[in-house]
Amino acid sequence: MSIFQNIFNSNKSKLLHGSTQRDLEATKTEFISVVTHQLRTPLGAMRWNLEMLLSGDMGNIPQEVEHTLQEIYESNQRMIGLVNDLLNVSRIEQGRVPDEPVPTNIAEEIRTAIREIEVLSKVKMLDLRLEIDDRNLPVVNIDPKRFHEVIQNLLSNALKYSRFRGTVIIRVRKDLNYLQINVMDNGMGIPRVDQDKIFSRFFRASNAVISDTEGSGLGLYLVKLYVEGWGGKVNFASEERKGSVFTLFLPLQPTNYTLSTKLATGNSKP
Amino acid sequence: MKKIHLVRENFVVNPPEKMPTSGQKAKFILVAEDDRFYANIYRTKLTREGYEVAVVGNGAMALALAQRKTPDLILLDLIMPVKDGFETLKELKADPNLKNIKVLVLSNLGQPDDIKRAKELGAADYLIKSNVSILEVLKKVKEFLG
Numbered sequence: 001m002s003i004f005q006n007i008f009n010s011n012k013s014k015l016l017h018g019s020t021q022r023d024l025e026a027t028k029t030e031f032i033s034v035v036t037h038q039l040r041t042p043l044g045a046m047r048w049n050l051e052m053l054l055s056g057d058m059g060n061i062p063q064e065v066e067h068t069l070q071e072i073y074e075s076n077q078r079m080i081g082l083v084n085d086l087l088n089v090s091r092i093e094q095g096r097v098p099d100e101p102v103p104t105n106i107a108e109e110i111r112t113a114i115r116e117i118e119v120l121s122k123v124k125m126l127d128l129r130l131e132i133d134d135r136n137l138p139v140v141n142i143d144p145k146r147f148h149e150v151i152q153n154l155l156s157n158a159l160k161y162s163r164f165r166g167t168v169i170i171r172v173r174k175d176l177n178y179l180q181i182n183v184m185d186n187g188m189g190i191p192r193v194d195q196d197k198i199f200s201r202f203f204r205a206s207n208a209v210i211s212d213t214e215g216s217g218l219g220l221y222l223v224k225l226y227v228e229g230w231g232g233k234v235n236f237a238s239e240e241r242k243g244s245v246f247t248l249f250l251p252l253q254p255t256n257y258t259l260s261t262k263l264a265t266g267n268s269k270p
Numbered sequence: 271m272k273k274i275h276l277v278r279e280n281f282v283v284n285p286p287e288k289m290p291t292s293g294q295k296a297k298f299i300l301v302a303e304d305d306r307f308y309a310n311i312y313r314t315k316l317t318r319e320g321y322e323v324a325v326v327g328n329g330a331m332a333l334a335l336a337q338r339k340t341p342d343l344i345l346l347d348l349i350m351p352v353k354d355g356f357e358t359l360k361e362l363k364a365d366p367n368l369k370n371i372k373v374l375v376l377s378n379l380g381q382p383d384d385i386k387r388a389k390e391l392g393a394a395d396y397l398i399k400s401n402v403s404i405l406e407v408l409k410k411v412k413e414f415l416g
Contacts (some may be wrong), residue, residue: 029381033379036380037377037378037379040378040380040399041378047403048311049311051405052315055405057315080401084401091381096382098382173347175357181340
């Protein structure tokens with residue numbers, strides 16, 4: 001592809017002769033930016049054309065065709081989401097996602113995330129419970145968007161891998177220096193052989209791949225990156241066919257993950 | 271579809287498919303977009319909404335057309351041949367006759383640096399094409415054109 005060749009050629013002498021860490025980072029950033037743009041362009045055009053078809057801009061379409069188009073549209077949305085996830089992972093690893101902490105009502109963020117997945121919960125007829133004592137919870141100085149992503153990823157996994165009429169419990173309590181958030185389900189669990197790889201990029205447990213083909217394998221990786229960036233911890237306990245418990249230990253005064261990621265990678269870019 | 275040839279063959283102004291009910295003149299939107307799939311979608315959707323639309327494939331053509339026929343709004347892609355969107359935006363904002371035209375950037379570049387740069391150059395707003403629906407684009411256009 002000529003555009004990739006161009007990036008290589010424009011950075012060739014630097015890459016071949018005495019490249020610095022900064023040169024390599026700049027080339028990597030440019031490469032990711034170009035790849036993302038090139039992937040988004042056809043996906044976006046496909047999206048808009050499908051939206052026009054589905055909204056009847058090209059005339060009425062038979063119900064069966066509409067159903068098929070809807071499925072293509074969903075696949076298209078998944079691919080766009082995957083490209084965005086890849087870009088996010090790359091930007092976080094380079095310390096380029098700004099952490100914007102503001103005083104955040106943790107209970108409210110969790111309730112919002114629950115509301116967003118209620119439809120799926122009803123489809124599976126799950127018993128979805130939130131155990132939280134609002135009176136005892138402090139306001140935490142944290143980036144609400146990133147915290148929302150963390151909770152959304154854990155909840156979405158718990159629901160996705162729950163069995164029909166299963167139970168999902170979210171329990172929040174305050175320790176001395178940490179908020180402890182448990183997300184528990186009695187679903188399919190994680191096979192022992194897969195457990196040490198569960199936070200790796202793109203990794204999906206063998207039973208998850210069979211039951212649900214939609215995951216990107218990036219959700220838990222992102223959860224770990226964010227939470228550890230804030231100076232917290234995430235761990236889990238799981239047994240196949242019995243369920244999983246994911247536990248977040250969120251410091252009451254989180255560190256800035258942009259800075260901590262930069263320190264970890266030695267990246268000095270803004 | 272009736273086409274009005276303007277300046278030269280590359281510049282085609284597509285008349286609106288429905289006329290404004292108030293009897294006012296249709297608003298003119300200039301679209302700079304080199305990808306033919308997006309270009310077709312803009313042309314179809316915007317003319318149906320009652321706008322007069324011209325789609326050109328690069329920034330140089332957009333500047334040339336804007337000088338001949340002042341648009342009410344410009345939809346600007348960033349990665350284009352001949353003259354890219356950033357350079358086009360810079361030249362638009364440096365031209366006293368064109369600097370007040372609102373420019374909505376629609377690109378699949380989405381790094382914070384790109385968004386910041388476009389806004390600093392004077393873009394009224396910035397949308398990442400793959401991440402918004404065509405209805406959201408129309409809503410933004412209506413917002414700008416009143």
